[in-house]
Amino acid sequence: MKDRMTPCHEERLRRTAGLRAACILLVLAPLLFSALPAAAQPPDLQAAYRFLLSERDAGGILYTATSGKLAGRQLPLSYHDSAAYWGEHVCAMADCTVVxxxxxxxxxxxxxxxxxxxxxxxxxNTHNGASIYDAATWQIAVMLGRTVNRLDLAPGQDPYGLVSNQNLLLTEAHSGDSPYPVFGASRAVTVGPVFVYNGQRITEPARAFSFRMLPRTWLSRDPLAASLYARLIKTAGLPAPNPEYQAGTVNWTDWKPITGENAWAFLLGPLQAADLHYRVERKAAFVPLHDPALSNALALLPTFAALQSSLGAVYHAPAGTVANQGGQLIDPHFVAVENNISLYAGLRLLRATLETTLRQDNTLSPADRERIDIALRLSGAMIDGGEIGGGGVSRTTLGLLHFFRHHAWQDGAFVQGGYADDPATKERWRPAREAEAVDVTTWGIAALGAERIDGWFGFGSAYRAWQQVKGWGGYGEGTTLWGVGFSDRDGNGLDAAGRFRQGVLSVEWTAGAITMVRSLIDHYRTLSPASPGTQQARAFLDTLHADEQSMLAAMERLRVDTYADTPFPGQPQRYRSLFPLATRPYLYASRRHSIPFGWYANPIPSTCATAWMVMVANHYNPFVPGGGPR
Known part of the structure; x- marks a missing residue:
């Protein structure tokens, strides 16, 4: 998931055992047993997991911070790149000589x-940056690998202590290696007309959005510096003497506070990780209210509410945020539907966590209980509609579910975005469909649940939405699906003969599709025998199981150690020499590709791709509290 500017789930109730379930099992035994998912664990999950736990110079993704309270703590980056990749591959396709x-x-x-x-x-950005979304997926995967798979850690490594370093980074809100740590430097506090949250000013750093990508330090090193390709970097007007400014050092420029990334960073990642730590690893009954995962989430909840429109949609970013491409500003009325799906899932997770803590923790003070009650009322109104006013401002919203059902779903799938309650137009909702996004539908179904989608739009709607996405977003060989790319502009989809094209294949977005397919399987295989759709569901399941298994198999071709064995279009030459790693991470994509939502995909080891594959190996749906039934 990356933020999109006209530019990865409703909680499923655990089914109880009993006579009724036993009867259904007897009637549908052939169907159910054929639908049981095959083992999805990759052949070397430990080596992939080790990538998430190792320092970059040891073939991993971590660095050890040096600044303030973060000093000595390990933190994740988004990618493991190399000067050879940029110099040999990218600079062979484009002029990299820069001044x-x-x-x-x-x-x-x-x-x-x-x-x-x-x-x-x-x-x-690729070499020095840590997307707060990527870090959130990393938090979940680190806890899953240890608590569920019992994978090995480095000596002295504590999984929850490690993932909690990311929570501390967000709390301290400054760069991990900043020579001058300033509290709140990485938070989008309101300054004049910049970072205004739907008309509201947020001046407390702890309540402001985090920027979507955090650097190690403000002055960042070009990976080509101190390499064979350093000659491509020229400078002009360097101050002398000042060792901080030197050839190959450039200022960080990515300052974008985005709703979707913040939903993952403050809700989905830390709260799922906390649940795995307290309720799975420690066998405790609840997540303590004082844990930073909860305190950070509660601090940001009113800010999410501030960006919610009366229509129910939550805006993409505060006013004054620069868009992904060019120097224009994001329209403050723009809505990215995938952002709303991530936030919906995060709010459901926050509510489930708070309700359990309120019910189980007998040591809560009256003030603590009131704080939880306020958060439950606010999050409930954001989902179902109601009063969301704050700071003396009285406002109401129709809620996220109303927005999803009545506006975001069009022509059999979710639209990627649009404009809500824009005073410049008479339309309350104006969809933007200039590029269709794969993840908005796959994540949307995984988050809301196939049962809800079919209940809203008719039996089989969730299944047909997936078939529609495959038609323009699927990547494969012949009639065999390998996975998905990013949009309808990737050169993917089916040709006139019904064969898949090979534009670009994404591990991260395919992992989200696998998660969605499993939610579809879970829905259609458990229909009551008396349901009029039972026979149709059997046909659905045949296709869904084939999709799941073929995508799982294809993802194993996109590990750093296996990628060169398949002749993917756009594959860099001498790939193994570019990334001679002992770990086994998954790559972000099958080729270098300009994504229409405003960033480049690269075939390089990726934190979020590897983290998603750990989740897939565990049948873990990050959009559902507790990961859902597995």
Whole structure:
């Protein structure tokens, strides 16, 4: 999941054992037993897991912070790249010669505007950045690997202590290696017309959104610096003497507070990890209210509510946020539907966590109980509709579920975005469909549940939505599905003869599709024998099981150690020499590809791709409290 600007689930109730279930099992035994999922664990899950636990120079994704309270703590980055990948592959396709110019008025060292400058910014972000969404998936995977799979840790490593470092990073809100740590520096507090939350000003850092991608430090190193390709980097006007500014060092420029990333960073990632720690690992009854996972979530809850429209949709970003491409600002009335799906799932998870804590923790003070009650009322109104006013402002919303049912679903699937309650137009909702997104439908069904989708839009609607997505977003060989890409503009989908094209294949987005397919299987295989759709569901299941198994098999071709064995279109030459790793991470994508939502995919080891595959190996749905029945 990455934020989209016209630019990865309702809790399923655990089925109880008993006579009724036994009777259904006897009637549907052939159907149910054929539908049981095969073992999904990759052949070397430990080596993939080790990537998530190792420092970058040891073939992993971690770095050890040096700043403030973060000093000595390990934190994740988003990718494991290499100078050889950029120099041999990317710079062979485009001119990477760049001139970085120092500005004495702003104290910045930035590339001159050019395609080469854009490439350098991409390298800087990829090499030095940690998407807060990627880190959230990492938190879940680290806890799953240890508590469920019993995979090995490094000596002295504590899984929950490790993932809690990310919560501390968000709390302290400054770069992990900042030489001058300033509390709140990575939070989008309101300053004048910049970062205004739907008309509300947020001036307390703890209540403001985090920027979507956090650097190690403000001055970041180009991965081409100190390599064979350093000659491609030129400078002009460097201040002397000042060792901080040097060739190959560029200022961080990504300052975007996005709703979806914050939903993962403050709700889904930390709360799922906390549940795995307290309720699975420690066999405790609840997550303590004082745990930073909960305290951080509660601090940000009113801010999510501030961005909710009366229509029910939550806006993509506060006013004054720069878009992914170019220098224009994001329209403050723009809604990314996938952001809303992530937030919906996060709110459901927060509610489930708080309700359990309220019920089980007898040591809560009256003030604690009131705080939980307020959060439950607010989150409930955000989902189902009601009063969401704060700061003396009285406001109401129709709620997220109303928005999903009556506006976000169009022509048999979820639209990628649109504009809500824009005073410049008479329409309360104006959809934006200039690019269809794969994950908005796969995540939407995984989060809301196939049963709800079919209940809203008619039996088989969830299944047909997946068939529609495959038609324009599926990647495969012949008639065999391998997975999905990102959009309807990737060169994927079915040709006139019904064969899959091979544009670009994404591990992360395919993992989300596998999670959705499993939720479809879970729904259609448990229909009552008296249901008029039982016979049709049997046919659905044949296709769904084939999709699940073929996608699982294809993902094993996109590990760093297996990728070169399949001739993927756009595959870099001499790939194994670019990433000689002892770990076995999964790659972000099958080729370098410009995604229409505003960023590049690269075939390099990825934190979120590897984390998602750990979740897939455990049949873990991150959009459902507790990961759902597995």
């Amino acid at each position: 970085d110019v120092y500005n004495p008025h702003t104290y910045t060292l930035l590339p001159e505007p050019s395609s080469a400058g854009d490439l350098q910014t991409e390298r800087i």
